[in-house]
Amino acid sequence: MTPIRLAAPVVLPCDPGCSVLRDAVVDVDADGRIAHVGPRATAPPSTAPVTELPGALLPGLVNSHAHTPMIALRGMGGDLPLLPWLQDVMWPAEGRLEAGDVRVAMTSGCVELLRTGCTTSVEMYFFTDAVIDAVTAVGSRVVLTPGVIAAPGWDRIGTWEQMRDDVSARIDANGLRSGPGDRIELGYGPHAAYTLPPEALASVAEHARARDALLHIHVAEAPDEDRAQRASHGTVPALLDDVGALGGRVLAAHGVHLSDADIALLAARGAAVAHCPGSNAKLAAGIARVTALRRAGVRVGLGTDGPASGDDLDLWAEARLAGLLARVSSGDAAALTAAELLLMATRDGAAAIGRDDLGAVAPGCWADLVHVDLDDPVFVAPEDDAQLLSNLVWAGGSRLVRDVWVAGEQVLAGGEPTRVDRRAATVALRAAAARLRA
Amino acid sequence: MTPIRLAAPVVLPCDPGCSVLRDAVVDVDADGRIAHVGPRATAPPSTAPVTELPGALLPGLVNSHAHTPMIALRGMGGDLPLLPWLQDVMWPAEGRLEAGDVRVAMTSGCVELLRTGCTTSVEMYFFTDAVIDAVTAVGSRVVLTPGVIAAPGWDRIGTWEQMRDDVSARIDANGLRSGPGDRIELGYGPHAAYTLPPEALASVAEHARARDALLHIHVAEAPDEDRAQRASHGTVPALLDDVGALGGRVLAAHGVHLSDADIALLAARGAAVAHCPGSNAKLAAGIARVTALRRAGVRVGLGTDGPASGDDLDLWAEARLAGLLARVSSGDAAALTAAELLLMATRDGAAAIGRDDLGAVAPGCWADLVHVDLDDPVFVAPEDDAQLLSNLVWAGGSRLVRDVWVAGEQVLAGGEPTRVDRRAATVALRAAAARLRA
Numbered sequence: 001m002t003p004i005r006l007a008a009p010v011v012l013p014c015d016p017g018c019s020v021l022r023d024a025v026v027d028v029d030a031d032g033r034i035a036h037v038g039p040r041a042t043a044p045p046s047t048a049p050v051t052e053l054p055g056a057l058l059p060g061l062v063n064s065h066a067h068t069p070m071i072a073l074r075g076m077g078g079d080l081p082l083l084p085w086l087q088d089v090m091w092p093a094e095g096r097l098e099a100g101d102v103r104v105a106m107t108s109g110c111v112e113l114l115r116t117g118c119t120t121s122v123e124m125y126f127f128t129d130a131v132i133d134a135v136t137a138v139g140s141r142v143v144l145t146p147g148v149i150a151a152p153g154w155d156r157i158g159t160w161e162q163m164r165d166d167v168s169a170r171i172d173a174n175g176l177r178s179g180p181g182d183r184i185e186l187g188y189g190p191h192a193a194y195t196l197p198p199e200a201l202a203s204v205a206e207h208a209r210a211r212d213a214l215l216h217i218h219v220a221e222a223p224d225e226d227r228a229q230r231a232s233h234g235t236v237p238a239l240l241d242d243v244g245a246l247g248g249r250v251l252a253a254h255g256v257h258l259s260d261a262d263i264a265l266l267a268a269r270g271a272a273v274a275h276c277p278g279s280n281a282k283l284a285a286g287i288a289r290v291t292a293l294r295r296a297g298v299r300v301g302l303g304t305d306g307p308a309s310g311d312d313l314d315l316w317a318e319a320r321l322a323g324l325l326a327r328v329s330s331g332d333a334a335a336l337t338a339a340e341l342l343l344m345a346t347r348d349g350a351a352a353i354g355r356d357d358l359g360a361v362a363p364g365c366w367a368d369l370v371h372v373d374l375d376d377p378v379f380v381a382p383e384d385d386a387q388l389l390s391n392l393v394w395a396g397g398s399r400l401v402r403d404v405w406v407a408g409e410q411v412l413a414g415g416e417p418t419r420v421d422r423r424a425a426t427v428a429l430r431a432a433a434a435r436l437r438a
Numbered sequence: 439m440t441p442i443r444l445a446a447p448v449v450l451p452c453d454p455g456c457s458v459l460r461d462a463v464v465d466v467d468a469d470g471r472i473a474h475v476g477p478r479a480t481a482p483p484s485t486a487p488v489t490e491l492p493g494a495l496l497p498g499l500v501n502s503h504a505h506t507p508m509i510a511l512r513g514m515g516g517d518l519p520l521l522p523w524l525q526d527v528m529w530p531a532e533g534r535l536e537a538g539d540v541r542v543a544m545t546s547g548c549v550e551l552l553r554t555g556c557t558t559s560v561e562m563y564f565f566t567d568a569v570i571d572a573v574t575a576v577g578s579r580v581v582l583t584p585g586v587i588a589a590p591g592w593d594r595i596g597t598w599e600q601m602r603d604d605v606s607a608r609i610d611a612n613g614l615r616s617g618p619g620d621r622i623e624l625g626y627g628p629h630a631a632y633t634l635p636p637e638a639l640a641s642v643a644e645h646a647r648a649r650d651a652l653l654h655i656h657v658a659e660a661p662d663e664d665r666a667q668r669a670s671h672g673t674v675p676a677l678l679d680d681v682g683a684l685g686g687r688v689l690a691a692h693g694v695h696l697s698d699a700d701i702a703l704l705a706a707r708g709a710a711v712a713h714c715p716g717s718n719a720k721l722a723a724g725i726a727r728v729t730a731l732r733r734a735g736v737r738v739g740l741g742t743d744g745p746a747s748g749d750d751l752d753l754w755a756e757a758r759l760a761g762l763l764a765r766v767s768s769g770d771a772a773a774l775t776a777a778e779l780l781l782m783a784t785r786d787g788a789a790a791i792g793r794d795d796l797g798a799v800a801p802g803c804w805a806d807l808v809h810v811d812l813d814d815p816v817f818v819a820p821e822d823d824a825q826l827l828s829n830l831v832w833a834g835g836s837r838l839v840r841d842v843w844v845a846g847e848q849v850l851a852g853g854e855p856t857r858v859d860r861r862a863a864t865v866a867l868r869a870a871a872a873r874l875r876a
Contacts, residue, residue: 286766317755
């Protein structure tokens with residue numbers, strides 16, 4: 001591609017101090033990586049064409065825990081308690097899912113992610129080729145950790161050994177990252193300690209470590225799910241550590257019910273947590289101890305979870321909810337600031353999956369960028385840095401997103417995807433949803 | 439005005455059962471009230487022009503507790519703890535407020551309310567003429583309860599007796615409701631038991647009862663605000679009852695820290711509660727006991743509170759948050775359904791202020807109507823009633839709002855206000871905000 005220069009009145013690089021740059025430029029090189037970011041006045045000379053943007057540029061958001069293809073089941077049985085919802089509605093519907101449904105649902109889901117400013121999602125699902133096809137078609141970015149599970153209904157996909165070996169074979173054949181702009185990263189998605197025997201957890205973790213791949217697993221989400229595991233090992237983090245699964249790149253999804261010792265253990269092993277406040281609240285699972293996790297040095301990203309339970313794929317809403325829940329559960333009205341929430345949705349999410357080339361506008365990072373409207377009345381004092389951040393995070397969010405780039409390629413323009421037809425994607429999604437309800 | 443007929447593939451009348459009508463019409467009479475609602479096939483003959491709408495029609499939302507003019511202060515000091523935020527940032531800024539600022543801020547706020555589908559807001563603020571001017575200019579609807587307070591800084595407005603008498607004189611001169619379509623209702627806004635002496639509460643309540651006016655008061659919002667009152671009377675509801683302030687039309691804003699006895703007392707006196715989950719969470723005030731209040735028979739509406747703390751004026755976001763907090767605080771994943779949340783935002787909010795002519799699409803009600811996009815991919819199964827409601831409430835919300843009518847007059851068309859220029863309103867808002875920050 002041709003190098004480009006994007007210029008904007010505001011750039012939020014999402015550096016550790018959450019700077020606000022005024023009248024700044026972002027240079028993107030021929031590979032789709034960021035070459036330079038800084039004020040226009042001190043920018044290096046460039047022959048690249050300059051695109052003048054009227055709003056604010058920031059890095060693409062990182063959704064650190066999702067099952068996006070479940071968008072086809074959004075709202076089914078949504079007002080049932082957890083167990084009847086799972087057993088009577090979700091599992092039978094998922095039992096009818098085929099690769100074509102997943103391709104269609106993931107396509108629509110990737111468009112929804114882009115339209116809310118999210119460029120990378122960490123996905124645990126099945127039908128790997130269908131998911132990759134959809135991401136490739138839309139042009140978004142995925143860290144895909146195909147599910148590895150030994151539970152009723154999922155044996156139609158294969159045994160846990162087959163699921164594990166399929167991932168290993170793909171990585172061994174194509175490398176950990178592939179596609180234009182490294183858009184596809186593969187990892188392992190052992191579902192949970194209560195759906196896999198300990199030897200499976202140990203073996204999958206060994207495969208992951210040998211390939212420096214992400215291990216993405218549900219941990220301590222709901223109070224009752226892991227009684228047997230707690231009886232035998234005390235807690236799920238302790239079990240995972242006992243079987244050697246906490247080394248390497250580990251991302252624990254949810255992490256709602258964690259003791260102080262669990263948190264210390266995750267911190268000591270360098271494991272990260274994907275915080276999903278919306279799903280955890282809607283399913284009445286609980287409120288994760290985010291401030292305690294952060295204080296202990298655990299990297300914490302934000303996730304929407306699947307849209308069957310979490311409903312939308314709006315990471316801005318999750319950020320705001322994370323702040324509200326942290327404040328009301330701690331009694332501290334300054335528990336998480338707007339700047340901290342913005343960083344959780346960007347650079348902290350990237351850090352949680354061990355990617356220092358995502359989640360920030362910095363030289364060497366992929367040019368995954370989001371352009372948001374600054375003209376909206378939500379910004380009552382756009383010239384004030386603190387108020388701009390506050391208004392963006394607490395009152396603005398996803399509806400302000402106008403344009404999105406992934407690896408330097410514009411994949412959303414004026415709210416519409418550049419590579420696929422949004423209306424056709426919706427028609428296909430509704431047809432799949434109708435079949436799954438039948 | 440000329441009678442009109444609106445036709446839509448979906449009408450949500452917000453009747454007690456939260457029906458979903460398919461291919462239905464809404465007839466509006468010459469006064470701006472609803473004459474008929476029902477399926478097109480069984481509609482009475484009509485000579486009115488028919489407007490065919492592609493989406494869903496529902497009643498305008500009722501925001502039951504707001505201080506909308508504080509939009510000019512949105513995001514100021516937003517990450518400070520409560521007391522420094524109030525004392526060092528809010529009160530000094532509010533001390534600089536003049537009528538012109540309030541007019542400008544209320545104008546922008548009313549536009550934001552309409553754009554999110556809210557037609558009625560219950561407002562407690564000062565500068566009564568400025569608030570009425572703004573509402574009249576935009577064409578929205580307000581139940582305005584001017585503040586009555588005896589607290590430092592506010593004496594520049596007058597004594598509490600003067601504030602009370604100003605409201606009484608206005609009602610005695612113009613009636614309780616006035617303006618085209620009865621758009622302006624007046625009531626009394628005694629601020630709180632900790633900012634007014636008991637004799638003031640008693641007297642304001644007497645003035646309100648004598649005029650059948652709404653008494654709108656902050657009750658038990660934060661843990662520490664009313665220590666002296668609790669020491670003398672046990673609880674704030676008990677104090678209000680002791681001074682005879684719980685008779686008549688009473689709306690208690692927040693109601694976060696209520697005992698079982700408080701809830702029983704509110705129920706026995708027929709007092710209602712305006713639940714403001716976003717503000718209560720952000721300021722770490724707590725989580726109101728919404729399911730207990732509803733179970734006791736207390737009418738519960740939803741409020742955004744002022745946008746200085748609550749940030750936006752999006753009642754859909756409050757509804758969703760109310761559901762999430764009720765679920766996670768009770769451990770019951772079915773605590774509030776999508777239908778219940780939609781009704782809380784509409785007919786329950788109207789009931790909480792004693793208005794049976796708002797919050798529903800029913801004969802005799804004012805034709806305050808909202809048209810939302812059904813074409814959005816958020817609706818994966820628009821032909822399924824339960825899933826449509828679930829997707830609307832849990833995943834859709836304010837961004838789907840396209841058109842709004844108040845008393846039969848279209849005041850928002852394609853997202854833009856019909857009576858005022860939104861861009862000019864934003865420019866004026868920012869100028870006021872800049873002056874207040876100085």
